[in-house]
Amino acid sequence: MDERITELARRSVTDSVYQLDKAATVEMARRLERDRVEDVRKLREDVIKPIADRLEKVEGRPAMSLARWLGVVTVGLGLVALLIQAYGTLRGAK
DSSP states (O other): OOHHHHHHHHHHOOHHHHHHHHHHHHHHHHHHHHHHHHHHHIIIIIIIHHHHHHHHHHHSOSSSOHHHHHHHHHHHHHHHHHHHHHHHHHHHOO
16 A cells, blocks of 8 residues: 555656755755744843843842841840840839
């Protein structure tokens, strides 16, 4: 059966049509490869590079700035003062 189909195809499709189809297939494969390469380059430029730059900036900064540390220390001292006052109030209420 396969031989008959192959023979029918050989008789119905001329060499020039086959060669044109083969050339179109090769050209389409080249175009798809160019598009893929271009899309990868564009993805790197538009998405990955800005993320990498931003990550680099974040890594360059200290985890907590001096102002943030001062804020944490101030809140901590405020809580300690509040606990001391509450302890004094409870002791005096007895």
